[in-house]
Amino acid sequence: MNRNIITLLILVSITLLSCKPKQNMVYMSKSNMEEEVAKAKFQGLHIQEGDVLLILVSALDEAAVKPFNLNTANKVGSETATGMNQYVQPSEYLVNEEGYINFPVLGSIYTKGMTQIQLKQDLESRLKRYLTDPLVTITLKNFNVSVLGEVKQPGQKESVSQKINVFQAVGLAGDMTDFGDRTHVKLIRTTDEGSDEIVNLDLTRSDIVNSPYYYMKQNDILYVQPDKNKQIQANSNPNRALTFQIIGTLLTAATLIIALKR
Secondary structure (H helix, E strand, O other): OOHHHHHHHHHHHHHHHHOOOOOOOOOOOEOOHHHHHOOOOOOOOEOOOOOEEEEEEEOOOHHHHHHHOOOOOOOOOOOOOOOOOOOOOOEEEEOOOOOEEEEOOOEEEEOOOOEHHHHHHHHHHHHOOOOOOOEEEEEEOOOEEEEEEOEOOOEEEEOOOOOOEHHHHHHHOOOEOOOEEEEEEEEEEEOOOOOEEEEEEOOOEHHHHHOOOOEOOOOOEEEEEEOHHHHHHHHOOHHHHHHHHHHHHHHHHHHHHHHHHO
16 A cells, blocks of 8 residues: 555544544524524513613603703704704613612602513603603613623623623624533523522523523623533643643654554
8 A cells, every 4th residue: 555645544543533523512403493483582671770771751842841851852042053953862860779760850760670661651651740642762771791701702792782692692702612512601690689690501402592591681691611621621730731742742653654664
């Protein structure tokens, strides 16, 4: 047999033996993916202390609305020099440690644990005492999550949309590295009572969409832990690893020499 062919076969064999196939590399590979995804339901976010809410009140009577907006969108003069009306941004409200916001005219309003829809309905109900057909628009300004561990771009991530699931959160971090354990992703979430809970998510299962942790909440933390191979590599003795590497190199060289002499 040609020496070059023998050498090539030896090199290919060494390469194949050194490559260990990884398992669970595909997201949502277990169970019926399409059927499960169709069941996913977004329940909406619950307001937490420290949230910054953009709240704008509007109604048919613009003059009557002004007292209910800290920075109301009223005209600055009748017209500017350019002929365009100027407007300022809607009011921002910080949810304090007790869960209240201080709203003009209405006073302190408890918001913690409410969804934005619930707060919208509550404010509109209160405003009907003063306005005809009031309309309240609420936006959470500081929605962000943190993605850490075996991802390509770890850190705190902001999202324009508040409807973001765990896969989209991982996507904001550039996806997992090859060493990320997709079957053990830890989610840290602050409950409405103020305590932290830690849950384990298996992103290879399609039925994860039924989990109450499928959709992210503001200030959630995702931690992608390394797989077993990465953990062993990180915890191994560097001198021992170097020794094995040297031995492997010597064995490979000896094999090639023997093959070439035949």
